[in-house]
Amino acid sequence: xxxxxxxxxxxxxxxxxxxxxxxxxxxxxxxxxxxxxxxxxxxxxxxxxxxxxxxxxxxxxxxxxxxxxxxxxxxxxxxxxxxxxxxxxxxxxxxxxxxxxxxxxxxxxxxxxxxxxxxxxxxxxxxxxxxxxxxxxxxxxxxxxxxxxxxxxxxx
Amino acid sequence: xxxxxxxxxxxxxxxxxxxxxxxxxxxxxxxxxxxxxxxxxxxxxxxxxxxxxxxxxxxxxxxxxxxxxxxxxxxxxxxxxxxxxxxxxxxxxxxxxxxxxxxxxxxxxxxxxxxxxxxxxxxxxxxxxxxxxxxxxxxxxxxxxxxxxxxxxxxx
Numbered sequence: 001x002x003x004x005x006x007x008x009x010x011x012x013x014x015x016x017x018x019x020x021x022x023x024x025x026x027x028x029x030x031x032x033x034x035x036x037x038x039x040x041x042x043x044x045x046x047x048x049x050x051x052x053x054x055x056x057x058x059x060x061x062x063x064x065x066x067x068x069x070x071x072x073x074x075x076x077x078x079x080x081x082x083x084x085x086x087x088x089x090x091x092x093x094x095x096x097x098x099x100x101x102x103x104x105x106x107x108x109x110x111x112x113x114x115x116x117x118x119x120x121x122x123x124x125x126x127x128x129x130x131x132x133x134x135x136x137x138x139x140x141x142x143x144x145x146x147x148x149x150x151x152x153x154x155x156x
Numbered sequence: 157x158x159x160x161x162x163x164x165x166x167x168x169x170x171x172x173x174x175x176x177x178x179x180x181x182x183x184x185x186x187x188x189x190x191x192x193x194x195x196x197x198x199x200x201x202x203x204x205x206x207x208x209x210x211x212x213x214x215x216x217x218x219x220x221x222x223x224x225x226x227x228x229x230x231x232x233x234x235x236x237x238x239x240x241x242x243x244x245x246x247x248x249x250x251x252x253x254x255x256x257x258x259x260x261x262x263x264x265x266x267x268x269x270x271x272x273x274x275x276x277x278x279x280x281x282x283x284x285x286x287x288x289x290x291x292x293x294x295x296x297x298x299x300x301x302x303x304x305x306x307x308x309x310x311x312x
Contacts, residue, residue, distance in 0.1 A: 010280065014280065014281075016299070018280050020298055028181060127177045128174070
């Protein structure tokens with residue numbers, strides 16, 4: 001029980017920071033669960049698939065698979081399967097990179113861009129609804145504070 | 157391109173709420189990636205395994221598998237595999253529920269509790285370090301604001 005004794009010696013600010021992290025984690029997971037359920041019910045799609053399409057939508061010229069994985073912070077394995085299905089469905093194309101025979105970019109097709117834009121509009125409305133409980137004047141401050149936390153992905 | 161036109165009609169508060177959500181998501185994923193890396197390097201363990209042990213540590217009497225999954229907000233499949241490995245390692249035991257022959261609780265053993273307490277102490281120190289960039293007087297306010305967002309898991 002020495003650990004319990006050690007724990008009680010932890011400073012109150014340290015406790016509060018841990019509480020904040022657990023609250024951040026819990027909030028994020030609950031919102032994700034809500035979005036996952038709505039994406040399934042409304043578009044018969046998954047959150048990882050939505051995330052992949054969102055990343056590709058922002059990168060109009062396309063991304064290498066390694067870049068896509070880094071942006072998403074998820075394992076390459078999942079991303080590969082999702083991209084393969086999107087290619088089969090005609091929402092994504094693989095494009096050769098000039099000057100690098102082994103590299104290809106993945107890019108949304110016009111069909112993929114249209115499909116994502118439709119989902120993104122509803123997704124934004126869901127977020128607006130879920131976050132409407134926050135006082136409007138607090139939102140910018142929260143973004144600012146969160147932006148001070150670690151931002152960069154680790155070097156791979 | 158009607159979608160693009162629609163998008164520009166979205167109100168600024170709605171945009172800010174979406175920005176906040178994306179920042180929350182990004183921050184949480186980056187901190188998780190950092191914790192994942194440290195748990196691997198320091199304890200040769202994974203974040204889902206840490207989460208399972210944390211949930212069982214808080215529930216001293218044990219949890220049914222369904223309760224454990226609900227608390228974690230992850231799929232039952234993953235949890236089952238993690239619990240099985242923990243049982244094999246002697247960190248978790250299955251305990252019959254009196255009066256319900258089909259139900260069992262899973263519970264940390266003394267070995268499991270000791271192992272988790274050690275990881276939890278270091279984990280708390282990592283969080284303290286990562287979140288030290290936030291002004292101390294802002295932390296309680298952030299916890300309060302985040303607590304207003306959806307808290308309850310959906311009915312399954």
